[in-house]
Amino acid sequence: MAKVEQERGTLSSEQLREFFREMLLIRRFEEKVEERFRAGELPGFLHVAIGQEAVAVGVVRALEDGDVIASTHRAHGHTLAKGTTPNELMAELYGKMEGCSHGYGGSMHLYDIERGNLGANAVVGGGLPQITGAALAFKLRGEERVAVAFFGDGATNIGSFHEALNLAQLWKVPALFVLEDNKWAESTPEIQHSPIRDLSKRAEAFGMTAMKVDGQDVEEVYKATKRALEHARSGKGPVFLHVDTYRLSGHYIGDPQVYRSKEEQRDVREHHDPLPPLRARLELSDEELEELDAEVQEIVEASVDFAKAGTDPKPEDALKNVYA
Amino acid sequence: MPELSYREAVRDALSRAMRQDDDVFVMGEDIAEMGGSMGVTQGMVDEFGPERVRNTPISEIALAGAAIGAAIQGMRPVAEIMYEDFLTLATEQIINQAAKHRYMSGGQVTVPVTFRTQGGAGWSPGAQHAQQLEAWFVHIPGLKVVFPSTPTDVRGLLWSAIYDDNPVVFFEHRTLYGIKEDVPEELEPIPIGKARVHREGEDVTVIATGRLVHESLKAAEEAEQDGISVEVVDPRTLQPLDEEALVASVKKTNRCVVAHEAVTRMGFGAEVAAVIQYQAFDWLDAPIERVGAKFTPLPFAPIMEEWCVPHAKDVVEAIRRTVGRDGD
Numbered sequence: 141m142a143k144v145e146q147e148r149g150t151l152s153s154e155q156l157r158e159f160f161r162e163m164l165l166i167r168r169f170e171e172k173v174e175e176r177f178r179a180g181e182l183p184g185f186l187h188v189a190i191g192q193e194a195v196a197v198g199v200v201r202a203l204e205d206g207d208v209i210a211s212t213h214r215a216h217g218h219t220l221a222k223g224t225t226p227n228e229l230m231a232e233l234y235g236k237m238e239g240c241s242h243g244y245g246g247s248m249h250l251y252d253i254e255r256g257n258l259g260a261n262a263v264v265g266g267g268l269p270q271i272t273g274a275a276l277a278f279k280l281r282g283e284e285r286v287a288v289a290f291f292g293d294g295a296t297n298i299g300s301f302h303e304a305l306n307l308a309q310l311w312k313v314p315a316l317f318v319l320e321d322n323k324w325a326e327s328t329p330e331i332q333h334s335p336i337r338d339l340s341k342r343a344e345a346f347g348m349t350a351m352k353v354d355g356q357d358v359e360e361v362y363k364a365t366k367r368a369l370e371h372a373r374s375g376k377g378p379v380f381l382h383v384d385t386y387r388l389s390g391h392y393i394g395d396p397q398v399y400r401s402k403e404e405q406r407d408v409r410e411h412h413d414p415l416p417p418l419r420a421r422l423e424l425s426d427e428e429l430e431e432l433d434a435e436v437q438e439i440v441e442a443s444v445d446f447a448k449a450g451t452d453p454k455p456e457d458a459l460k461n462v463y464a
Numbered sequence: 465m466p467e468l469s470y471r472e473a474v475r476d477a478l479s480r481a482m483r484q485d486d487d488v489f490v491m492g493e494d495i496a497e498m499g500g501s502m503g504v505t506q507g508m509v510d511e512f513g514p515e516r517v518r519n520t521p522i523s524e525i526a527l528a529g530a531a532i533g534a535a536i537q538g539m540r541p542v543a544e545i546m547y548e549d550f551l552t553l554a555t556e557q558i559i560n561q562a563a564k565h566r567y568m569s570g571g572q573v574t575v576p577v578t579f580r581t582q583g584g585a586g587w588s589p590g591a592q593h594a595q596q597l598e599a600w601f602v603h604i605p606g607l608k609v610v611f612p613s614t615p616t617d618v619r620g621l622l623w624s625a626i627y628d629d630n631p632v633v634f635f636e637h638r639t640l641y642g643i644k645e646d647v648p649e650e651l652e653p654i655p656i657g658k659a660r661v662h663r664e665g666e667d668v669t670v671i672a673t674g675r676l677v678h679e680s681l682k683a684a685e686e687a688e689q690d691g692i693s694v695e696v697v698d699p700r701t702l703q704p705l706d707e708e709a710l711v712a713s714v715k716k717t718n719r720c721v722v723a724h725e726a727v728t729r730m731g732f733g734a735e736v737a738a739v740i741q742y743q744a745f746d747w748l749d750a751p752i753e754r755v756g757a758k759f760t761p762l763p764f765a766p767i768m769e770e771w772c773v774p775h776a777k778d779v780v781e782a783i784r785r786t787v788g789r790d791g792d
Binding site: 253261277310 | 574
């Protein structure tokens with residue numbers, strides 16, 4: 141690991157509590173999405189990031205206004221963290237005009253350009269070259285902005301990843317590549333999809349500064365991201381942030397996970413859920429937790445009501461938005 | 465009026481746009497000091513510098529994707545894909561990403577990127593350096609596709625492509641780079657989606673693209689000696705297609721030949737034939753003839769290559785068939 145400057149400041153307990161609240165909101169939102177999908181209300185192909193909430197919140201909370209992200213097929217957490225409201229996100233999952241992509245995108249194509257979300261991407265690695273390009277635009281225009289790509293360990297095998305990192309480092313553009321290493325590429329474990337165990341070596345091979353962080357600790361993710369952003373923003377070139385995280389659920393909603401033992405599934409849920417240790421650190425009493433939980437569940441319930449009351453597109457609206 | 469080659473006309477459009485607009489820049493393989501493999505960007509790095517005439521690694525996914533990413537931030541990049549054959553490497557970014565961002569976002573994203581590329585047979589490079597793949601891209605909603613055949617058209621249409629708010633795949637033909645034409649002093653933008661009638665005629669309409677426009681003009685002269693009056697129309701833009709102009713021409717002549725260098729099967733001409741038969745069925749006096757390459761990869765040996773791709777004589781034969789003078 142290249143040495144990057146030491147952390148800048150620490151989080152107050154209020155900030156950390158706010159992070160916890162946001163992580164809990166994302167968790168409850170995705171649990172609700174699973175529930176509504178199983179009830180047959182949600183069309184399409186959905187992927188939840190249960191277990192990876194600290195990555196979304198830690199990274200996105202460290203960004204400045206004007207920074208942009210590109211997400212993956214597992215995008216609900218990133219999208220909420222970047223400021224899209226639960227109502228707008230849930231409405232999209234129900235295919236409504238009020239949705240963040242107005243019913244044209246769905247779970248794998250969540251956009252919110254005004255808030256700097258360049259879109260989730262259903263092609264593994266698809267967003268990475270465009271993040272290099274967004275960062276190039278910032279550099280050419282002399283803007284102090286950073287473009288951030290999220291992707292998983294599975295994406296580190298695809299050509300888009302290697303070409304995007306190579307070009308970003310060659311041109312020293314202000315980009316941040318966030319590897320959410322949950323150790324699974326769909327149903328294929330890392331041991332079967334990568335010949336090396338330390339995936340940050342792939343970034344180091346391009347001469348890129350690489351950092352590693354515990355992705356289940358939101359404060360650590362936040363601090364590491366702050367350092368990475370400072371590096372990128374100051375013109376020193378892109379940074380590769382290798383985040384060690386865990387996917388507590390299957391690849392998609394309804395995935396029976398035949399490829400993963402029951403013991404392992406239990407183990408990750410018991411030992412790698414980012415919420416309980418944070419709750420303990422914040423010393424939240426049962427009452428405080430229940431109060432917080434009730435508050436976020438109300439928001440999630442309201443988003444379902446909002447979505448169900450939303451406007452269906454007309455079939456022929458399908459012909460709009462093909463061209464500018 | 466200055467005389468410009470097709471190559472110089474492309475360079476002129478790029479340079480004028482870059483002079484007036486900091487958001488326009490070009491990127492591609494070997495485009496800076498070398499001036500591109502076809503010499504199109506020769507000298508531009510001296511005027512605009514390496515930041516705006518940007519050499520890239522041989523890395524089509526990143527090259528295409530970075531252009532798209534910069535375009536979404538409001539710049540107007542022109543990415544050169546050295547050979548059409550190498551578009552295959554960039555198709556993920558062009559087809560899944562550039563063409564669909566606006567749609568998938570419900571209209572939030574604008575992708576004003578231009579992908580310039582070139583191809584064409586006639587110099588025996590073999591099967592991986594001269595394909596004509598324009599039909600693939602016409603099949604993708606969200607892309608515009610332009611294929612100019614003259615210096616005036618390539619200059620005016622490239623300008624319009626750069627300033628179009630949609631992704632445009634812009635095809636140039638290798639064997640046309642050297643052709644020259646007097647062009648107006650001032651660049652006159654040519655709207656995307658407008659066909660050009662190159663030659664008026666009464667008996668047969670030939671709808672041709674790229675090199676085949678020039679072959680069809682030669683064929684028209686030859687047919688004229690047999691007393692057959694041929695109209696030659698170049699759609700210039702394949703998507704959107706100026707159906708009105710093509711149909712109007714066929715309604716006048718009652719016969720139609722479509723001609724391109726690409727493989728005939730599933731080629732762009734198949735779509736044109738479908739449009740014509742549906743909109744001008746009652747006007748047609750003969751089946752629509754299609755002229756294109758044989759259904760093979762391009763062979764190396766010049767004798768075979770020459771035989772596989774169409775020339776003026778193939779267009780003449782097709783014209784004769786439509787007027788029932790085959791085999792005379």
